[in-house]
Amino acid sequence: MSLKARITEDMKSAMKAKETERLAAIRLLLAALKQKEVDERIELDDAGVVSVIDKMLKQRRDSITQYEAAQRQDLADKEKAEMVVLMAYMPQQLSEAEIDELVAKAVTDSGAASMQDMGKVMGLLRPQLAGRADMGVVSARIKAKLSA
Secondary structure, eight states: OOHHHHHHHHHHHHHHHTHHHHHHHHHHHHHHHHHHHHHHHHHOOOOHHHHHEEEEEEEEHHHHHHHHHHTTTTHHHHHHHHHHHHHHHHHOOOOHHHHHHHHHHHHHHHTSHHHHHHHHHHHHHHHHHHHTOOHHHHHHHHHHHHOO
């Protein structure tokens, strides 16, 4: 079953179970997927769906930071609940050690020697880590490795 079909099935089960918050988050996701398909005139595969979910998760993280800074915990909690629903559709996240190992391998494979070679390393890692790690964390790891 494709990821998109699984999301649609989950929407139906959330409707039947009257889980309003979960249903709202799934509908937001399906709307974002549909918008991407219409805008680009394509049919999203699982990798495309994961990239849309990843973008939505990043938006949620940013919103939570803003809401907490403004002391609006009610809105931050709503965003956190949406994140929980969205995370269920993401692939298994990599551990810190696995990320460090992949970064070290990519630095060696690309022959990167300085910060100017960061783009080469990111180019190698992006396809491998898409949806499996926060690219901001990966970027920080690469900077630390190249500056050491």
